[in-house]
Amino acid sequence: MRRIWRRVDPRMAPERRRPKEEIMRRYLRAISICFVSLLLPGMAWANYPERPIKLIVGFPPGGSIDVVARILAEKLRPVFNQPIVVENRPGASGTIAAQSTASAEADGHTILMTTSALIINPWISPSPFDPMKDLKAVTRVAMSPYVLVVSPKLPIHSFDEYVAYAKQNPGKLTCSTYGVGSPPHLALEMFKRAGELDVVHAPYRSFGLALPDLMSGLLSCSVDTPANVEQHVRAGTIRAVAVTSPGALPMFPGSAPISSRYPDVAVEAWQGIFVRSGTPQAIVDRINSELVKALRDPEIIKRMSDIGFTPVGDSSEAAAQVVRNDFDRYGALIKTLKLKSE
Incomplete structure (x- = not known):
């Protein structure tokens, strides 16, 4: 820096000279602008949320x-x-x-x-x-998780009995979910593939629509959420035999995790x-x-x-x-x- 200033021609017009103080001011101003530009986004985030x-x-x-x-x-x-x-x-x-x-x-x-x-x-x-x-x-x-429930018209009271019945009666069980490709449908398909079971998928638009057919025996089983099936299981109008969670669910005592028999079948x-x-x-x-x-x-x-x-x-x-x-x-x-x- 000193050498640069020594080379400045003293005959240069005063308005073209750049004193040390001016250069320093410009340098500090540039640093300040960069610093503020970095802070502004953080300041905006700190004010989140700014509206509903x-x-x-x-x-x-x-x-x-x-x-x-x-x-x-x-x-x-x-x-x-x-x-x-x-x-x-x-x-x-x-x-x-x-x-x-x-x-x-x-x-x-x-x-x-x-x-x-x-x-x-x-x-x-x-x-x-x-x-x-x-x-x-x-x-x-x-x-x-999801719960596998069965019609009270079937002689099925446990997960093992369900598997045995399905193997003895291929293609006879019909099982509902709330749609093709829905998580309970995928859980059902995983279960079928793991157990080599022939169970017919019967999609319904909702569990409420499937329930009457399930209770009457027109529909064999259903895979749906605990919230949808719990009150009906407690009332005894349908039976819960298995769950898709890795472990048992206290609200469905006696319902075995499907993964206890087929380890790769766990869907939550x-x-x-x-x-x-x-x-x-x-x-x-x-x-x-x-x-x-x-x-x-x-x-x-x-x-x-x-x-x-x-x-x-x-x-x-x-x-x-x-x-x-x-x-x-x-x-x-x-x-x-x-x-x-x-």
């Missing part, structure tokens, strides 16, 4: 996922100090809601709550977006929170942190358990890994079975 949050649910009001969404919205509203508006956008097994989130601003003010159907639907029918690229997992809110549906890809990680972490706290609340745990869900609340990275694993696992099965939407 839209929590989009891809299923109708009153369903289990809608109930959980409203429980969480109620809990998080005072924490974020902003209204959290639950917006139901049912249709195409959650695809409509997911697409609207994927096309929203990547600022954390539009949040999606959906189910495992998110990563199954693209394998069944063409999707307008890629869930693995266009959405980012924040956390899994809850897990729920998840409910998860997602935002658009590109949402700043600081915002994702903030949403995750508050959700995890809420899911540790004893009151929330009880309210969710009462409707058949086990709270999870894992990290964004752990949730993303489960989503990826399920996407690949279900995709391989769907391609093998050549399933297509009806």
